[in-house]
Amino acid sequence: MLKLFRYLKAKEWIFIAISTAFIVFQVWLDLKLPDYMAKITTLVQTEGSKMSEVWEAGGYMLACALGSLLTSIVISFIASRVSAVLSYRMREAIYNKVESFSMEEIKNFSTSSLITRTTNDVSQVQFTLTLSLQLLVKAPVMAIWAICKISNKGWQWSVATACAVAILIVMLAVVIIFAIPRFKKIQKLTDNLNSVTRENLDGLRVVRAYNAEKYQEKKFDKANDELTRNHLFTGRVMAIMNPGMTLISSGLTLAIYWIGAYLINNSSYPANLQLFSDMVVYISYAMQIVMSFMLLIMIFMMLPRASVSAKRINEVLDTEPKILDGTLNSSSNEGTVVFNNVSFKYPDAQEYVVRNVSFTANKGETIAFIGSTGSGKSTIINLIPRFYDVTDGEILIDGVNVKDYSQKELHNKIGYVPQRAVLFAGTIKSNIDFGDSGKGEMSEENMANAAEIAQAKNFIDKLPEKFDARVAQAGTNFSGGQKQRIAITRAVARNPEIFIFDDSFSALDYKTDRKLRKELKSKTADAVTFIVAQRIGTIKDADKIIVLEAGDVVGMGKHEELLSSCEVYREIALSQLSKEELGQ
Helix, strand or coil, X not given: CHHHHHHCCHHHHHHHHHHHHHHHHHHHHHHHHHHHHHHXXXXXXXXCCCHHHHHHHXXXXXXXXXHHHHHHHHHHHHHHHHHHHHHHHHHHHHHHHXXXXXHHHHHHHCHHHHHHHHXXXXXXXHHHHHHHHHHCCHHHHHHHHHHHHHCCCCHHHHHHHHHHHHHHHHHHXXXXXXXXXXXHHHHHHHHHHHHHHHHHHHXXXXXXXXXXXXXXXXXXXXXXXXXXXXXXXXXXXXXXHHHHHHHHXXXXXXXXXXXXXXXXXXXXXXXXXXXXXXXXXXXXXXXXXXXXXXXXXXXXXXXXXXXXXXXXXXXXXXXXXXXXCCCECCCCCCCCEEEEEEEECCCCCCCCCEEEEEEEECCCCEEEEEECCCCCHHHHHHCCCCXXXXXXXXXXXXXXXXXXECHHHHHHCEEEECCCXXXXXXXXXXXXCCCCCCCCCCCHHHHHHHHHHCCCHHHHCXXXXXXXXXXXXXXXXXXHHHHHHHHHHHHHHCCCCEEEEECCCCCCCHHHHHHHHHHHHHXXXXXXXXXXXXXXXXXXXXXXXXXXXXXXXEEEECHHHHHHHCHHHHHHHHHHCCCCCXXX
């Protein structure tokens, strides 16, 4: 947890120093109260004492109490401010770190776990730090100071106080032994519960379509029950603390009174007065000591869970991304992409997903990939923007290895449309003009032209707000085809060197697909276009079709060439079109 303090700046450390000074001052005020109480007790029992002296001592007590209240408010304000600033910076650091992760790191942590670490774990650390800044300094200072104050008041009372503290320490040990392992498990179970909930919400339509509500309920109940059992266990362990501390506090008070009564009963009159005064003072100081240890126990109860959360946060912050920036920030616009004997396997996998892929894509060419499911089509094109790095071989863009480009420069060359269209909450305009293309703000004319090419303008113009129409989170207020066309518009509007369409036309009907490809042909005349598709009709006009089977290239050429030379391609074509349609 101490590693997270590196996010505190000099200003926050000054606030902490000020808070510490106020804590010491507050402890001094609190420990002055028993002194004035002892003085009032002595004055009340001494003949000839003036009432004004009692009022004076009482006034000082009131001033100390009010001073303690004011310093407590200042300390709480500072602690809340410092912990809030730290949590803000931790969330920012986690978010920025995750933004730098490749797909490998994202999958290692899982999306649900990263969400939990950014929210729940940070909140745990923030809450613990808020209390620690108030109590972690106050408790030991108060305990040591109070022990010094009562060290000469009577060894019998000191023994009773020591016994009470020993019992408190035993209770703390029980909590540490039994609760800490469960706290570690709780955070992992919270990740699991978030994962199950997120999966269910994302697939809600499928769940309902297959009447799988009961199955999902059982899956959720299992995760929920396991988390609840662990919470109940830790709650029961913690539940012994409050009654235990109350019993110790009350028992110590009773012991001090009993010892005091015994001592007073066996002493003469002048000593009685002093003993009674000492007993009143001792009870106050003893309660301060017990309270100090209670505060420490409270912190120690929270620290285990906070330390687990801090460790999980540090796991994210200390993870170094595998995809590192190159140094090249500018290059020519030749518009060529070369694969030199590229092979790739996913992290920790034994088998290669794609093997020995080599081809050249020149400016103005359309390269299409086709093959059975799992043949490696999407994997190949995801290597171009470096979502993963190649395992063997190299990929060159404009004669430069993609690893040598800065990621910003590389991505500015690419217009990417994924298999599943991703829209962000906002407007159609903000979704089209998404990100930083290095060309400044996009004009309305450019958006309209891109929408025309992507066959999106016809439905956008029917909306009352047109390009300013609202887009819900994940684009849930649009159909699959509409989302796909907006995503294609976003890529076209960037006017990139390289277009990547990862099975991006599957949500479109044949008529729209044909129109879109016709418009794209003129738009992409000066660019390299990569298309992954399942339809022969979508790719048959491509300049080069690459046929994949289980990660290997089994055919490469134009449509007519592959029909006669590649059996795999011929089988795919005949499964979709008749011989007459294929011209055979």
